[in-house]
Amino acid sequence: PTPAEDDSTTLELAGLELSRRDFVKAGAATGAMAGLAGCSGNIGGGSNNTTSSPSGSSTPDHKVAPGEHDEYYGFWSGGQSGEIRVIGIPSMRELMRVPVFNTEAGRGYGYDDQTTEMLEEAGDLTWGDNHHPVLSETDGDYDGEYLWVNDKANGRIARVNLKYFETDAITNVPNTQAIHGCSVQSPDTGYVFGNGEFRTPLPNDGRDLDNPDEYVSLFSAIDPETMETEWQVKVDGNLDIVDTDKDGRWAISSAYNDEGGVTVSEMTRDDRDFVKAFDVPAIEEAVEAGEYEEVNGVPVVDGTQDSSLNQGDSPIVRYIPTPKSPHCVEVGPNGDYAFVAGKLSPTVTIIDIDALDSSSDPEDVVAGRPKVGLGPLHTTFDGNGHAYTSLFIDSQAVKWDIEAAVEAEQGSTDPVIEKQDVHYNPGHIQAVEAMTTDPDGEWLVSLNKLSKDRFLPVGPIHPDNDQLIHIGQGEKEMELVADHPAYPEPHDCVFAHRDKLDPATTWDKSDYEGEKEFVTQENSRVERTGERSVDVKTSSMRSEYGLKDFTVKEGDEVTLTVTNIEGVRDVIHGVAIPDHDVHLSIAPQDTREATFTADEPGVYWIYCTYFCSALHLEMRSRMLVEPR
Ligand code: CUK
Ligand code: CUA
Incomplete structure (x- = not known):
């Protein structure tokens, strides 16, 4: 060991014990100090028992040679940028961006009629805050068809078609203001679930403005095909994140503010909050039996703790106590347990999913509560019996043994195997294919909220830092292998092995037949x-374009339809019309339309972008606008 590693000097800092080695490892000491000062103020307890990454082992090769492909697709939520990013693993190269709630000229998204109409119908908003991308499943595995993602800012859920890597539907979920958690029913995607986080009056139409006792938060079940909201369940508290079991029965949500408060101090008054476990078939039965109130066209079932549907032996929603204000819930790969990260508590609450059905005492479903470190937010899995939890305050990823945690006393640190420093303040943590029943367990990504000193400075707004960690080395030894700056602000990501996707290389025109005309060179034309x-x-x-020029009259509303008749991949054509805010991006065999007003007479050179x-x-055409 080096002298630095031997040095056991500790510093008392903001209530935390920190060895000098931690400062050395954390890079600039000022960075570490600022992080702690910013985060540890009102949270005490726990110690920072860092272990270093192995020094003798060789770095696993995450580099992908020129011309070679990555092994996994990673889908990153873009947070307030509103987009999904496609990132190859293990190279961490950004492969594509898929605009979802934002507009994006690079792909003509929000510039052609089809996407503009979709965005308008979904509330006519220009941005969203997407957090949780989830992939469609068949038999508990990714089928490569769709991805769904929530919009926390506006209570929406969008669907991305993975044949074309394009958003094809956005639904504005009735009665909700913020959809935060988003998950699919497993093993088959019968529903997409969305957690309404903010509590509002129901309906939110001006009633009960300052009567928070009447506010509710809603759990929503959405049909993955039609994107219609099938039913909702109102509950106490604020719903946060949701994950599902592997048998299509339970959807389990973390939640906070069971106090029903509207200020921080009110929301954190009590020591406990309650995870909500939704019994999906029982809710379906209640809907079937007409035991709901219809609000804005959606059946809303009463799942509050006092509801008659929650009395007796088979409540539709189970309320399971956790330490107050936890953060995420994730279900492990074999579906035995759900893991609720404590956030304010240094523990993870392990919920025994089978016990949800068999035991009547909600305390009995808690199978364990290991103490993992400060600020646990999210947990992921390698499929080898280990859980990895992000520690926001400690700036670490902690690896721990699931069965050991079930065996151990609550609050024991014994199940902890290893800690890896990350830089800095991680939110989500994801291992490859961790949400399937059979994770691959080789790579893990820590999505760190702060990058501080890790990159060249680019002004006061810093990128996030997504770090790639190798975990495929047996019992111990997480190894940090790459930093990856990320534009604000990814929350979560999901990975699928490349064999599970089959993206199209050109459009299949039968996918839009009847909606848009496939325009050939011969039938290029102008029709008044x-x-x-x-x-x-x-x-x-x-x-060239089929039309070398066309003439319209001043004030005409022009509907421009353009087909890319190429049959080979990667030959994209664009359409830009100066001064008209028109941009189309047209893949081979695709057709796009733009409607605009030609309001100024003159010559306009249309060009390919x-x-x-x-x-x-x-490659140009001329639009001639005649004075009227
Ligand atoms: S939340 Cu952002 S770090 Cu929306 Cu999954 Cu935890
Ligand atoms: Cu077509 Cu440039």
């Missing part, structure tokens, strides 16, 4: 449809 409206239809190919051939610059 009214005194002030005109349809313009044109093909595009290297290096994708560098598609040596004559790309010459």
Whole structure:
């Protein structure tokens, strides 16, 4: 050991014991100090027993050679950027971005009629805050068809079609203001579940404005195909995150503020809050039996603790006590346990899922409560009996043994195997395929909220730092292998082995037949449809549009339809019209439309924005707008 590692000098800092070695490992001491000062104020207890990453082992190779492919697709939520990012694992290279709640000119999203209408119908908002991407499942495994993600800012859930890596539906979930947790029913995606986090009056139409006792938060079940909200359940407290068991029965939500408060001190008054375990078949029965109130077209079932549906032996929602204000809940790969990270408590509460059905005392379903470190937020799994929990305050990932934690006394630190420093303040932590029944357990990503000193400074707004950690080395030895700056602000990610996806390389025009015309070079044309409206239809190919020019009249509403008639992959054509805020991005065999008003007479050079051939610059058309 080096002298630094031998040094057992400790510093008392903001109530935490910290060895000098921790400062050395954390990089700039000022960074570590600032982190602790910012985070540890009102949370005491626990010690910081860091172990270092192994010094003698060789770094696992996460580099992917030029021309080689990554083994996994990673789908990152983009937080307040509103988008999903596709990142290859283990290289951490960003492969693509999929705009969801935002508009994005690079892909023409929010610029063509189809996506603009979808965004308008979903509330006509320009951004969203997406946190939890989840993948569709068949038989407990990813089937590569869809991804869903929540919008915490606006109570919406969107669906991304993984054939085209495009958002194809957004639903504005009735009666909710913030959808936070988002999960799919497993083993088959019968529902997409969304947790309404903020408590509001029901309906929120001006009644009960300052009567918080009447506010509710709603758990919503959405049909994955139609994206309609099938039913909702109102509960006490604020719902936070949700995960599902592996048998299609339980959806388990973390929750806080069972006090029903509206200020921080009111929300954290009591020492306990209650996880809500939703018995999905029992709720379906209640809906079937008409035991609901319809609000804004959705059956709302009463799942509050005092509801008659919660009395007796088979309550529709089970209330399980946890230390107050926990954060996430994740279900382990074999479906035995749900893990509720304590946040304010240095523990993880392990819930025995089978016991939800068999025991009437809610305390009995708590199978263990290991003490893992300060600020536990999220847990992930390697499929080898280990859990990995992010420690926001300690800035660490902690690996611990699940069965040992079940055997141990509550509050024991014995199940802890190893801790790995991360930089800094992790939120979610995800291992590859951890949400399936059979995780691969080789790589883990820690999504760290603060990067502080890890990158070249780029002004006062810093990127996040997503760190890749190798975990495939048996009992011990997590090893940090890469830093990856991330644009604000990923919350969670999900990984699928590349074999589980089958993205299209060109569009299949039968997917939009009947909605949009496939315009060939021969039938490119201008059609006047009214005194002030005109349809313009044109093909595009290297290096020309079907129409070399077209004429419209001042004030015309123009509907421009453009097909990319190329049959080969990766030859994209764009359509830009100066001064008209029009941009289309058209993949091979796809057709896009844009409707706009030609309100100023003159000549407008339409051009292609994708560098598609040596004559790309010459790929143009003219819009001639005649004075009226
Ligand atoms: S939440 Cu962000 S770090 Cu929305 Cu999953 Cu925990
Ligand atoms: Cu088509 Cu450039």
